[in-house]
Amino acid sequence: MKQITNEKKIVRGARVGKVATLIGLGFLVGGLIISLVFQDSPQLWLSFLCLLLGLIVSSIGTANMNRWVREPRADQALARALKGFDDRYKLYNYCLPAPHVLLSPLGLFVLTALGHDGTIRFDGKKFRRDFSLGRLLRFMAEEGLGNPLAEADAQVQALQKLLQAHGVEAEVKNILVFFSPQVRLEVQDPPRPVVVPKGLKKALRKMGDKIPGEQYRRLEQLLESEAEL
Numbered sequence: 001m002k003q004i005t006n007e008k009k010i011v012r013g014a015r016v017g018k019v020a021t022l023i024g025l026g027f028l029v030g031g032l033i034i035s036l037v038f039q040d041s042p043q044l045w046l047s048f049l050c051l052l053l054g055l056i057v058s059s060i061g062t063a064n065m066n067r068w069v070r071e072p073r074a075d076q077a078l079a080r081a082l083k084g085f086d087d088r089y090k091l092y093n094y095c096l097p098a099p100h101v102l103l104s105p106l107g108l109f110v111l112t113a114l115g116h117d118g119t120i121r122f123d124g125k126k127f128r129r130d131f132s133l134g135r136l137l138r139f140m141a142e143e144g145l146g147n148p149l150a151e152a153d154a155q156v157q158a159l160q161k162l163l164q165a166h167g168v169e170a171e172v173k174n175i176l177v178f179f180s181p182q183v184r185l186e187v188q189d190p191p192r193p194v195v196v197p198k199g200l201k202k203a204l205r206k207m208g209d210k211i212p213g214e215q216y217r218r219l220e221q222l223l224e225s226e227a228e229l
Contacts, residue, residue, distance in 0.1 A: 002090045013067060013068035016060075016068075020058070020060045021058060027050045027051070074179055078102075078177065078200070089102065106210060109173045111174075114148055114176060118182065122188060127149070148194075168222055173208075175200065175204070175207070
């Protein structure tokens with residue numbers, strides 16, 4: 001399996017996370033100092049402003065640290081899951097309209113990577129995530145589960161738009177991959193595969209249909225040109 005990854009985006013995101021975390025901490029410390037120095041002063045509102053800014057900026061920093069620094073990152077988890085495939089399987093990370101795109105002899109896939117941990121349930125209509133104390137403590141720094149299917153649809157549509165703009169016809173298939181080592185899936189009748197990394201290969205083989213060599217080459221040429229870093 002071959003990887004094409006936008007390393008600059010990873011480095012940039014990690015830098016934003018570190019800088020924002022430090023700035024947020026500075027605001028929090030500043031707010032604490034102001035609250036102690038100006039306890040009975042009209043300027044006390046500055047303390048609350050610093051504390052609010054500190055929480056917001058720290059949350060942005062921590063979210064970026066979680067996405068770009070904490071391992072395994074999404075690209076790392078997907079690469080490990082696909083290990084063993086030959087170089088006809090090409091994983092494009094952070095360099096196309098969808099964050100993770102896999103071109104393979106079995107077709108073109110958008111791999112929607114989700115890093116949430118804990119128990120994730122799908123009852124046939126909606127995703128839910130079990131409450132935990134850890135989530136409560138991390139609520140300002142952690143992305144909510146949201147609507148994974150809508151997120152996946154948006155990524156698929158973004159890639160389809162690229163194909164249409166270049167006159168390339170291909171079906172874009174989608175798999176949701178929850179890649180946190182601490183995730184537990186309880187999924188019933190999903191409209192598309194929902195897996196952990198160790199189930200990704202099986203899902204690809206089950207969904208995939210061998211595509212003609214000419215179509216593969218056209219897709220490869222387009223994706224390579226769009227992913228030039």
